[in-house]
Structures are given as C-alpha cells and as structure tokens.
Amino acid sequence: MKSIAMKLAQVFAMSAVLSVPAYAAMSEADVEPYLKKQGCMKCHAMDKTKKGPSYKKLAEKFKGKPDSEAKILKNLTTSPMVKLEDGTEEEHKEIETKDKGDLKAIANWIMTR
Numbered sequence: 001m002k003s004i005a006m007k008l009a010q011v012f013a014m015s016a017v018l019s020v021p022a023y024a025a026m027s028e029a030d031v032e033p034y035l036k037k038q039g040c041m042k043c044h045a046m047d048k049t050k051k052g053p054s055y056k057k058l059a060e061k062f063k064g065k066p067d068s069e070a071k072i073l074k075n076l077t078t079s080p081m082v083k084l085e086d087g088t089e090e091e092h093k094e095i096e097t098k099d100k101g102d103l104k105a106i107a108n109w110i111m112t113r
C-alpha cells in the first residue's frame with residue numbers, strides 16, 4: 001500500500017499538470033467550432049443569409065479596410081442593436097471571450113471568408 005505522503009505527492013503533481021495554462025490564442029481552425037458553440041451560426045451561415053448576413057457577405061464588406069477589425073470587434077463586444085432579416089431589432093450577441101488574441105483571430109477569420 002502506498003503511503004499517504006506518496007498519494008498526496010501524486011495528487012499535487014497531477015493538479016500542477018492540470019493547472020498549467022495550456023493556453024494560446026485561438027488558431028484559425030479553432031474559430032469556426034467556437035462560433036458554433038457561441039450560437040453565431042443560428043444567424044450567420046457561411047454563404048447564405050439567415051437572420052443575419054452570411055460570413056461571405058461580411059467578408060466582402062470588411063475585406064481590405066483598415067478599420068474592419070475594430071468594427072467587427074465593436075459589434076461583438078458592445079451589444080449594439082441590429083436589425084434581423086425579418087425586420088425585428090435586437091441587441092447583437094456579445095461574444096464570450098475577452099482575450100485579445102482570440103478576438104483578433106475571430107475578426108480575421110470573418111474578414112477572410
């Protein structure tokens with residue numbers, strides 16, 4: 001039987017491993033699954049209009065403009081009122097992540113569809 005001290009040592013070793021932040025900003029491949037989880041796809045599809053414009057449309061709108069990233073992130077972080085395709089208005093969904101790197105990756109993903 002293992003001593004309590006050894007067990008404790010194991011527990012500490014494990015929690016040390018688990019608490020190491022295996023963290024880096026989202027990569028391009030992480031963005032789509034994340035937006036799905038956030039419910040963005042309910043209103044935005046890749047290339048057809050739902051309650052909101054498609055990502056292709058958004059990319060066309062934002063491509064190659066210097067202030068696009070700021071505009072996209074403003075829309076995602078300040079809950080502005082937006083008009084849905086059916087004519088009703090509601091506050092735009094605020095994205096959950098507050099990480100600057102993630103937000104940049106998301107804005108870039110949207111601009112490059």
Ligand code: HEC
Binds near residue numbers: 053071072075076
């Ligand atoms: C309830 C439906 C709905 C949900 C959910 C939603 N959006 Fe939107 N989104 C809209 C509508 C409607 C617009 C506004 C279109 C317009 O006014 O031209 C919009 C606009 C945008 C724009 C463009 C802003 C601009 O300045 O033109 C971006 C980028 C965007 N959404 C991304 C997202 C992301 C990312 C998510 C998930 C966090 C999300 N949306 C969730 C409906 C939605």
